[in-house]
Amino acid sequence: MRRISRRGFFKVTAAGSSALAISSTKKAFGMKEFKGYPDSMGVLVDLTRCIGCRTCEAACNKEHGLPEPEIPFDDFSVFDQVFHDGKRKRRTSDSAYTVVNRYDDTSSGAPVYRKIQCNHCNEPACLTSCFVNAYTKTKEGAVIYNPDVCVGCRMCMVACPFRIPAYSYHSALHPQIIKCNFCYDTRLKKGKPPACVEACPQEALTFGHRKTLIKIAHERIRSDPDKYVDHVYGETEVGGTSWMYLSSVPFDQVGFDTSLQHHPILDNTKSFLGFVPMVLGIWPAMFMGFHLLSTRGKEETEKKVSENK
Amino acid sequence: MNHLIVNKGYQPIDSLNNPDNGQKWSLWRKLLLGLSPSDYFRQVLRNPFNWVLGLIFAIGLPVIIYRYATGLGGVMHASYDYPWGLFLGFGLFCMVPLSASGFLLGTTVELFGHKKFKPILRLALLNGLLGYFFAVVYLLVDLGCPWRLYYPMFVSWGTAAVLFLVGWHVATYLSVQIMEVSEAFFEWVNWPTAKKFIHSGTIGLTVAGIILSTLHQGALGTLLCYAPGKVHPLWYSQEFLWIFYLCSSVFAGICMVIAVSTVVEKTMSWRCGSEFLDNLGPITIGLAKGATMALVTYLVIKIIGIIHDNEWAYLTTGWGTWFMLEIGLGVILPIILFSIGIRKNSVWLVRFTAFLTILGLMMNRLNTALITFNWDLYQEIPHPLEAVITVTIFALFITVYRFILYRLPILYTWKTVSEEELVSIADLDSTQTQQAAVLVDTAGKESLGPA
Numbered sequence: 001m002r003r004i005s006r007r008g009f010f011k012v013t014a015a016g017s018s019a020l021a022i023s024s025t026k027k028a029f030g031m032k033e034f035k036g037y038p039d040s041m042g043v044l045v046d047l048t049r050c051i052g053c054r055t056c057e058a059a060c061n062k063e064h065g066l067p068e069p070e071i072p073f074d075d076f077s078v079f080d081q082v083f084h085d086g087k088r089k090r091r092t093s094d095s096a097y098t099v100v101n102r103y104d105d106t107s108s109g110a111p112v113y114r115k116i117q118c119n120h121c122n123e124p125a126c127l128t129s130c131f132v133n134a135y136t137k138t139k140e141g142a143v144i145y146n147p148d149v150c151v152g153c154r155m156c157m158v159a160c161p162f163r164i165p166a167y168s169y170h171s172a173l174h175p176q177i178i179k180c181n182f183c184y185d186t187r188l189k190k191g192k193p194p195a196c197v198e199a200c201p202q203e204a205l206t207f208g209h210r211k212t213l214i215k216i217a218h219e220r221i222r223s224d225p226d227k228y229v230d231h232v233y234g235e236t237e238v239g240g241t242s243w244m245y246l247s248s249v250p251f252d253q254v255g256f257d258t259s260l261q262h263h264p265i266l267d268n269t270k271s272f273l274g275f276v277p278m279v280l281g282i283w284p285a286m287f288m289g290f291h292l293l294s295t296r297g298k299e300e301t302e303k304k305v306s307e308n309k
Numbered sequence: 310m311n312h313l314i315v316n317k318g319y320q321p322i323d324s325l326n327n328p329d330n331g332q333k334w335s336l337w338r339k340l341l342l343g344l345s346p347s348d349y350f351r352q353v354l355r356n357p358f359n360w361v362l363g364l365i366f367a368i369g370l371p372v373i374i375y376r377y378a379t380g381l382g383g384v385m386h387a388s389y390d391y392p393w394g395l396f397l398g399f400g401l402f403c404m405v406p407l408s409a410s411g412f413l414l415g416t417t418v419e420l421f422g423h424k425k426f427k428p429i430l431r432l433a434l435l436n437g438l439l440g441y442f443f444a445v446v447y448l449l450v451d452l453g454c455p456w457r458l459y460y461p462m463f464v465s466w467g468t469a470a471v472l473f474l475v476g477w478h479v480a481t482y483l484s485v486q487i488m489e490v491s492e493a494f495f496e497w498v499n500w501p502t503a504k505k506f507i508h509s510g511t512i513g514l515t516v517a518g519i520i521l522s523t524l525h526q527g528a529l530g531t532l533l534c535y536a537p538g539k540v541h542p543l544w545y546s547q548e549f550l551w552i553f554y555l556c557s558s559v560f561a562g563i564c565m566v567i568a569v570s571t572v573v574e575k576t577m578s579w580r581c582g583s584e585f586l587d588n589l590g591p592i593t594i595g596l597a598k599g600a601t602m603a604l605v606t607y608l609v610i611k612i613i614g615i616i617h618d619n620e621w622a623y624l625t626t627g628w629g630t631w632f633m634l635e636i637g638l639g640v641i642l643p644i645i646l647f648s649i650g651i652r653k654n655s656v657w658l659v660r661f662t663a664f665l666t667i668l669g670l671m672m673n674r675l676n677t678a679l680i681t682f683n684w685d686l687y688q689e690i691p692h693p694l695e696a697v698i699t700v701t702i703f704a705l706f707i708t709v710y711r712f713i714l715y716r717l718p719i720l721y722t723w724k725t726v727s728e729e730e731l732v733s734i735a736d737l738d739s740t741q742t743q744q745a746a747v748l749v750d751t752a753g754k755e756s757l758g759p760a
Binding site: 091294 | 354377378379380381382383385387389390391392416420421422450451453454455457458460461464465466467469470471472473474476514515519520523524527528531532533534535536537538539547548551649686687
């Protein structure tokens with residue numbers, strides 16, 4: 001028998017433990033909570049300032065070279081569009097990263113406009129549900145997607161609590177997820193605000209550090225409590241998002257899902273995922289034990305019977 | 310098929326050697342079920358069910374080609390709100406629990422040593438293997454880039470994702486099941502060494518099957534925990550969804566074996582061995598007992614789920630009626646009917662109930678993954694072509710299933726040379742018999758055709 005030297009033993013142990021460290025990612029087992037990157041950027045959307053001019057939609061379309069829409073951006077008849085028996089307004093699609101909708105039946109009496117796009121969650125459900133790690137949360141706060149590894153299972157679309165990701169279903173060879181990327185490559189990486197924010201003539205969109213934006217948002221509510229609903233949508237929803245909203249009318253009147261949980265979607269699967277290593281560890285011995293207990297006696301009797309034959 | 314066979318006094322191949330001349334069956338003859346090519350094709354044309362299958366393929370295969378040519382958008386609504394349709398709703402969420410049969414019967418027979426169920430073991434294993442295999446086929450249609458199916462294994466790991474676990478487990482479990490079923494294949498092609506090798510690992514494979522099944526049956530439920538609020542609260546349970554899925558896969562797998570064995574007994578009794586046919590009644594009753602226990606457990610934990618999340622108020626809504634209908638028809642009624650069937654020893658009532666339970670299970674899976682999904686948004690009826698492809702792949706599943714059952718020793722016992730030899734030399738004197746027996750023992754299943 002070959003003796004294992006002390007040095008060899010350490011080598012093997014080190015290799016084994018580093019392999020373990022790599023395979024058990026911090027996302028699954030390690031950190032209990034992730035509150036977002038400290039210098040994450042964000043955008044504060046103040047619905048009270050939005051006039052529904054759709055300039056942001058046009059700017060986004062230009063920035064990302066998206067196909068020209070059938071109805072031009074200066075045509076406001078799109079606000080009257082409804083789908084699925086009036087149950088659904090316009091949403092993000094494979095040709096629009098962002099969309100503005102108008103809500104008429106609000107308690108304020110006046111129409112309220114709401115811009116939707118990827119909210120760039122601190123701990124995104126799309127990212128944590130993706131089995132090929134196609135998503136990345138950058139330190140600047142953007143949730144970006146890599147089409148080169150995407151298999152096209154569309155789990156992220158199921159998981160997204162805001163129903164944002166779209167899919168290019170009509171592409172046979174290169175179908176991919178299509179969603180707002182916070183202008184990461186062209187702007188955010190360089191410290192510049194995204195195209196929509198830059199284009200907004202009303203300053204309805206404020207770009208800045210997420211931490212600062214939360215302070216600004218609460219300051220606006222404090223200084224004008226009659227104007228604003230006392231809630232910053234996105235501060236805590238699904239663990240916090242980089243894009244946050246202020247509104248003068250209750251959020252559920254303008255299409256927000258106010259029933260969302262206030263912790264990351266990933267938490268919902270943690271108890272099950274924690275159970276996985278236990279099954280892998282315990283089941284083999286347990287079921288081998290059951291096997292021995294239930295068959296040992298029988299096998300012996302069977303042998304005896306066959307011997308007697 | 311029966312007619313022609315009966316006409317000719319046909320004996321299906323069930324041994325290594327042709328009993329008429331003692332020659333080994335050629336692979337070609339084995340594939341043709343021992344018939345001449347012209348007879349075989351006459352049979353194929355004669356069976357009306359083949360015409361039904363042919364019609365389905367004639368319509369469905371062009372649609373599948375169309376799907377790959379134009380992308381998923383050609384055959385689906387291309388909905389962003391309903392990313393998943395029938396391919397996953399039926400193909401993955403229904404096929405996987407219905408294929409739990411392999412690990413359940415494997416556990417019963419191999420692990421707990423209940424040899425009573427042995428005649429149906431291989432059918433259960435094959436049912437598991439094919440169910441998983443075709444779940445993957447459904448995936449290949451549904452994935453946007455099916456050619457990247459191996460990416461989660463070899464290219465990019467999303468280890469925190471539940472789907473990562475499902476992918477890995479389905480892949481590993483598929484390999485485990487291929488090994489389990491390969492015993493029958495090795496008998497058929499006469500590779501005794503390979504069979505022996507696989508057989509020596511039976512317990513290991515069975516335990517691996519239990520581990521993998523516990524985890525991925527549950528993981529399928531956990532997938533929907535990513536979508537709280539989208540799935541109706543009555544079907545959603547953050548804590549228990551995985552165990553609902555695991556528990557229901559137990560009775561689903563068992564009922565699927567009862568259902569398939571029923572179909573097999575009615576449509577291909579010529580292929581069933583006496584061991585299978587003679588024991589099927591008591592086995593069916595025995596399986597029904599297991600299914601009833603799982604059903605009762607499932608009912609209890611479903612009620613606990615409602616209590617735990619305090620969802621009583623939902624029961625009075627329209628969705629609540631739908632939920633109670635699912636539980637009533639798919640769980641409570643089967644419990645009652647199974648109990649009567651078991652008490653009265655009525656195989657046919659048990660069989661009927663098994664089909665009912667399968668429908669109930671499918672209702673549950675489609676409800677969680679599709680029907681109650683986006684319950685507060687709007688409902689969407691899947692695209693007709695989606696249904697066409699789903700039916701086509703299921704027809705392919707049946708075709709492959711039948712192809713294998715006709716040939717491999719799943720329903721019958723492969724007569725090895727030893728048995729034939731023992732029969733043929735039974736008249737000889739005892740010393741010779743002993744010698745022959747020794748010969749057979751050492752050579753195992755080697756070809757020692759009668760001289």
